[in-house]
Amino acid sequence: MQKIKNYAHSKVEKKWRADWSKKKLYKTDLKSKKPKYYNLVMFPYPSGDKLHIGHWYSYAPADSWGRYMTMKGFNVFQPIGFDSFGLPAENYAIKTGIHPAKTTKTNIKYMRKQLGDMGAGWDWDAEVVTCEPDYYRWTQWIFIKMYEKGLVYKKTAPVNWCPGCKTVLANEQAQDGTCERCDSPVTKKDLSQWFFAIKKYAEELLNYDGLDWPEKTRLMQEYWIGKSYGVDINFKLENSEETLVAYTTRPDTLYSVTFIVIAPEHPIVDKLVKGTKYEQEVKHVAEEVKKQNLIERASEGGKNKIGAFTGKYAINPATGEKIPVYIANFVLMYGTGIVMADAHDQRDFEFARKYKIPLKFVISKDGKPTDPKDASEAFIDDGILFNSGEFSGINNKEALPKMASWLEKNGNGKKTVNYKLRDWLISRQRYWGAPIPVVYCDKCGEVPVPEKDLPVLLPTDVDFKPSGDGKSPLNTSKKFINTTCPKCKSPARRETETMDTFVCSSWYFLRYPSGNLKDKPFDTKMLDKWLPVDMYIGGPEHACMHLLYARFIHKALHDLGYVESKEPFKRLVHQGMITKDGAKMSKSKGNVVSPDEFVKQYGSDVFRMYLMFMGPFTQGGDWNDKGIMGIKRFVDRFWKLINEKDGKESPNLIHKAIKKVTEEMDKMHFNTAISTIMELINGASEGASKETKKMAAQLIAPLAPHLAEECWMTLGEKESVFLSEWPKYDPALVVDDKITIAIQVNGKLRGTIEVPNSAEKEFVIKTAKEAENIKKYLVGMTTIKEIYVPGKLISLVVKPS
């Protein structure tokens, strides 16, 4: 008996990686005429944690997908890079004194090795690193182009302030009222800030035509953009020329409105109370609200509502009544920052009860008048209007558009659309980012740096410890700050703030196919060919940040004429989250699992297949290494089968496997693709023919690239398995001659029979009725119904005769 050498994963994997790299197997010819396929993963941040299991969980299947598409005949482009600006490196520097550039460089070096050990088909020639001047020069260039297009502006605004990181946060980074990075409660602070006018694209961003995205992600973005249709209603102020404009989506409740509430930070508040006896109380409340962090202001559906009377009254345009005007914390600077308040809104209702403001109902279930004094909460259901002038007696939903038109006709209102989306705050009072390319001159004011002077290099001689006043560490570099005005050449100062790293990651996928051009950001011809990205794989946590920003920047660049496509990512797939003992892996929890040891012990193929075998790719799961031996055994058995003497198995076996694996791969069901190959191996217990072995190697190639290549070459091939064409099955060989039919009597399974594939209904039913197990159930019975599902089962319905 021949002795088969054990599969030496470490030697084999090293050998093929060296070979692939030498032959530049994964360098994509971007000019090739073959159909293109841009296969992209969200690039990693080079953190001190290095590449962890989560990265593997998404990158390995992404690579398998790319390899599969390659074998299906596509010219696959699969680049990788590093999203290397950002807070963690800077925070680490503050703690240890090691310069962020140095830590980042070290981490990138290590992660390059890890990404290499993965054996994935990255095109390293296209690599981008966002913290390198060659890259951020063009991030700055995009800022300038956006500036010229009027999509960038600066304004003083109350911004989210993290007292822990001593920096400003975007809304998206303070979503739950705590800092994304350090979990400190977020407060508000007035600062002059740079914004990208993403709101101008709100409507366009709601268009998902032609995109194959998860419904869930789309809904999350739609909710984030938050479009609503409503009416701006004019409330004249008593004894004044002033009008308060309130935005509402419920004009049908107008007759119920008994007070007006203004957001405390609304500029009109000062004017209303100035010099009155109410001024002190109103200002006091406004200050209190400002001090509240986002959690307090939004806590528990708003139990702690606070407010103050302004001393003013407005006129309800429908009833002509005089109604009091308040400020309160539950009204935000959204819409007009002023709301009409009534008994058909739970928040208004609670506030009115607390501040003893009269309420009245105008809607009830049946249209019979009801009184709020008997109610413990607002009536928010739909119903019939009463005490509502000409609208009484009709359904409030029907009345809504009519009242909106009525208000417009009488000059008391205007139909409007509002979005919850706010402009994107992009400036950061931080060191480790791309400097905002703007110069301030006493004569010329704010001057964008001319294109030819880019990049504005990030200086190295700075003290990056936070000053505590919210100023950027760049202020400590005299060399950096002092410059000359690009327009008038007189002494000038540089902007010292840097850009949000999300700006850097909003366009990296355009840089990859542009071949790292020195004098241009993009190779427009290549972008026209390669965009949009055909498959984008990454975590769902980016739904309302990266994925929204990237769409926005892409659309802006489209409108500027740089890219032809209107959307960056045609198809989007989120991998599931991988947890450890039910918790998200994080350094602070100390539950981060490193892939390196597993890769060393079992090999990259086994490790990646184990991750894919855990369950559906989009589902994720809790990490444990219990079953990894099962995959190792499978690899060993696969290797053994390939090396055994050629045998002869049923030809159906491999063709059925090809059919099933192809179907599973198409659906990205890697777990069942693997189990199908396992079944193939288990089924070939008597060995397999050479042809079958070759096809088996091809089937496993996307999932276990090193193993497949080794097997492929062992079987006598000379060229890489990844240059071979994905096997096709013979339809004639996937059907069996004999099929098993299940027999049910009165809905219960009572047995099975084997019949020829070609058997007719009558024959199958006759055979079934005569079957040993079935006969006894039919004694003394009359068959009242016979159902035959071809190739599957027979269902007999009987009753006593």
Add this chain to the structure above:
RNA sequence: GCCCAGGUGGUGGAAUUGGUAGACACGCAGGACUUAAAAUCCUGUUCCAGCAAUGGAGUGCGGGUUCGAUUCCCGCCUUGGGCACCA
């Protein structure tokens, strides 16, 4: 509170235009090989009763539709994710 996705053996999971529930793998039990162990191979493994043949129950819970429901409908429970005073 609102929106979305789930709940299947001891474990990860498979199977849905309604058609034999538990593929594949882990674990466990027994056996072979071995002085022994590891590794490997073979057999069994949803639960209950039975030596077995076989019978009964069974896909979160309670109803319904159907010859037939993990799959469809109604009402709950529960886990995870997202949003949350946006008027």
